[in-house]
Amino acid sequence: MTDGIAGGRSGAARSPLATPPGAALVLDFVNTKPTGGGSPERLGDAESLAQWLVASGLVEPEVVVTAADAAGARELRDALVMVLLAHSGAEGAQGEALAAAERHLRRTASVYPLVPVITAEGAVLTSEQAGVPRALGMILAAITETAATDKWGRLKACRNPPCHIGFFDRTRNASGAYCSSGCGSQVSMRALRRRRQSP
Template sequence: MTATAAGSPGPSPTTVPPTVETVLAFVNTRADGSGRRELFGDGDSFAAWLAERDEFAGETVVTDADAAVARELRDALVTVLLAHSGDEEGLGESLQRAERHLRRVGSLYPLATVVTAGGAELASPQTGVPGVFGTVLAAVTTLAQSGDWGRVKACRNPPCHFGFLDRTRNGGGLYCSTGCGSQVSMRRHRRRQRRGGGAPSEA
């Protein structure tokens, strides 16, 4: 999470920086209607997920209450990522609630600046589960400072809402895959057909 020097180019939209990987790994733990299962359902499942992620320092003692806090943080971040995609679920009151929650989380898990000869980075001074949440917040902050936060989005195809890095040149990507884009287009096409089929026919 090293800070980029002023005037230097940020990460290319065709690459996936470690900070993006950290955020996407955290937000893409939700169950959906296409077979993905909930990975933060309880303390055991949250601990199993953490044990597979090197950036979170491996195995950590986790409670069901910790898993609930993780779900709340994750869902607030997903709402913000939906806002990046312009989705209605990520706008208005839902976005305001998510941002208020993230401010509270930021005060509970403060970050520290680590300065070395090679640069400076944000890191969590805490250990255990608080360190996990701090690491996620540090990744988000670094992305925001580099100008890449807006390219981290959630798919607009409900109920997918899978987090992804928008690699398009103009930053206009809305879906995590062409499959999700096709599903949305097909649903719109069917709605238009139903509206057209319900109209009275002329003799």
């Protein structure tokens, strides 16, 4: 189980387009949502949330997980997905929808507060809570760590509905909007059909 999410540490010879520390957990959390490609809901109930948290190393197998925990995790994830959709310029991920997601993230952060642990080697954010609250706090720590880097805008959710898979945009100019060329092609084909059908 991770003890903290590192912040402000420089990796040796890190590529400019390397995924920031913590971003992998953020994307794994985002990608628990169902997609149009048939991926199931992985946080649908207490049992499935418990399985994901244990597999992610965020809780021990004996930790009790409730249906309310699962609902809270889905709400946190969905707010985060909205922010990542805004990063990819997705339609509907601006204005009040984005503001509501950002408000939810602030409220959640107040429920699962983080504590900075500062040493000679650097600093980490960690949670002093236990169980599921600690796990959700560590997800918030990973989000915070990633947002504090210049790569935050490269964490995106695929613009192709209903895919919305989270991905790290490694294009040189950070212009990626789709998780794959297949999703980009689907959007292009839909736009072409609409143009052909319009009078």
